[in-house]
Amino acid sequence: MKFFKKHQLATVSVAYWFLLLYMVAALLWWFIELNNQNNAMAYYKLLELKKDTSTYLNDVAKIETEQHRKTIQYIGEGITFLLLILIVAGFVYRIVRRQLKTSKQQQNFMMAVTHELKTPIAITQLNLETLQKRKLDDETKEKLLTNTLQEANRLNNLCNNILFSAKLDEGKYHYHFQEIDLSNLLQKTINNFSIRFPQKPFTANVCEDIVINGEELLLQMLLNNLIENAIKYSPKNTIVNISLQQKNNKILFSVADEGIGIKQEEKKKVFEKFYRSGSENTRKTKGTGLGLYLCHKIVKMHKGIIAITDNEPCGSIFTVTFYI
Numbered sequence: 001m002k003f004f005k006k007h008q009l010a011t012v013s014v015a016y017w018f019l020l021l022y023m024v025a026a027l028l029w030w031f032i033e034l035n036n037q038n039n040a041m042a043y044y045k046l047l048e049l050k051k052d053t054s055t056y057l058n059d060v061a062k063i064e065t066e067q068h069r070k071t072i073q074y075i076g077e078g079i080t081f082l083l084l085i086l087i088v089a090g091f092v093y094r095i096v097r098r099q100l101k102t103s104k105q106q107q108n109f110m111m112a113v114t115h116e117l118k119t120p121i122a123i124t125q126l127n128l129e130t131l132q133k134r135k136l137d138d139e140t141k142e143k144l145l146t147n148t149l150q151e152a153n154r155l156n157n158l159c160n161n162i163l164f165s166a167k168l169d170e171g172k173y174h175y176h177f178q179e180i181d182l183s184n185l186l187q188k189t190i191n192n193f194s195i196r197f198p199q200k201p202f203t204a205n206v207c208e209d210i211v212i213n214g215e216e217l218l219l220q221m222l223l224n225n226l227i228e229n230a231i232k233y234s235p236k237n238t239i240v241n242i243s244l245q246q247k248n249n250k251i252l253f254s255v256a257d258e259g260i261g262i263k264q265e266e267k268k269k270v271f272e273k274f275y276r277s278g279s280e281n282t283r284k285t286k287g288t289g290l291g292l293y294l295c296h297k298i299v300k301m302h303k304g305i306i307a308i309t310d311n312e313p314c315g316s317i318f319t320v321t322f323y324i
Contacts, residue, residue, distance in 0.1 A: 012096060020089050024082065031078045035071055042067035102274075117158070120151035127151075150196050157224055161290045164221065165273070168297055175215045175301060182219065182251065183210045186244050189223045199236055205243045210251055212322055214302050222298045225291040226255045226318050234259035234315060251322040258315040267308045271296040295320075 045063045049056055127148045131141065167173035183206055190204050212219070230240045238258035245252045262270060269275050273293045295318075299306045304322040311317045 012100065016089075016093055016096070020085075023085055023089075027078060027081055027085070031074055034074050038067055038070045038074070117155070120154050123151045124148050146195070153192075157221075157228075160217075160221060161225070161294055164218075164294060165290050168294075175218060177213050177215055180212050180214050180216050180219060181209070182212045182214075182253075183208050183244060185216065185219060186223055186242070186253070189220065189227065190242060193227055193231070197231060200231055201237070201239045203239055203241045205241075205245070207245055210244060210246050212251055212302070212324065218298045218301065222295050222320070223253075225295050226320075229291055229318070230255045230257035230259075230316075233257060238315075246324075249324050251324060252319065253322070254317055254319040256311045256315060256317040258311065261310055261314055262308060262316050270308070271306075 042063050046060065049059050049063075053059075127144045130136070131144055136144070164173065186206055187204075190202060190206075193200075194202055227240065227242065234240065234257040241254075241256040243252070243254045243256075270292050273290065275293070296306055299320055299322075302322055304320055306318065306320045309317045309319065
């Protein structure tokens with residue numbers, strides 16, 4: 001049972017291909033049997049003919065024509081059934097494979113969410129218990145309260161990601177666009193991350209008064225996810241470079257990190273729901289696999305595009321282009 005759970009996809013694939021080959025072999029065997037029976041029937045009919053009759057040659061031709069027609073019929077029916085079997089088998093295989101893959105991703109997601117929830121909850125609980133049980137000076141109280149608020153914001157962002165993803169899947173999210181000062185929103189976001197990660201150096205090139213028609217909650221989620229993603233996947237002492245520019249009818253927002261980068265074959269996959277490299281049991285970087293998926297959806301809602309390029313000599317650059 002443990003082996004099956006561990007190698008579920010491989011076990012199902014082996015069983016699937018065995019059954020498919022068995023069905024094809026059975027179809028081929030029935031074709032051979034029917035064709036042999038057809039040849040035998042034609043042979044016995046020829047034996048029954050009398051060679052001294054005037055219609056002998058015509059009768060032989062009719063029997064051979066019928067024999068050939070049935071052979072063609074068996075071949076046609078066999079090919080038709082074979083194609084149907086292959087089409088249905090391919091369809092079923094894709095569904096089962098996708099279902100098993102989704103199930104695995106959901107299991108990883110639940111593990112990741114559990115890890116993501118435990119840390120802020122534990123920190124918040126510890127801070128509140130410290131405030132309750134000990135007499136602290138005002139400066140220490142302020143630090144604990146600030147830290148607790150930051151963890152609460154982290155929980156709120158995580159919940160927003162999960163709820164928004166669920167609403168997207170169900171088609172129940174209704175957004176309302178309005179004029180948003182993207183420059184101001186981004187600057188507030190950078191300030192917030194600077195407080196949350198005081199040891200992380202940021203560089204920002206944010207042009208003022210860039211306005212976009214969009215929804216503030218979604219844009220805030222986009223900024224949070226891309227910046228937090230850059231922080232997660234780069235060493236502590238490396239710089240995260242954030243830029244917001246407007247060129248003609250385009251608004252360009254980019255976040256560059258100096259991490260390990262993203263492999264070329266994974267640059268499209270990272271926008272898939274729940275996709276994360278490696279295993280939840282061995283992966284050091286926390287996450288749910290929803291951040292970039294939601295970023296892609298949010299950018300698409302705002303009629304924009306998101307792309308990944310390499311940051312030389314190392315790292316990645318996420319660039320969002322909005323058309324205005």
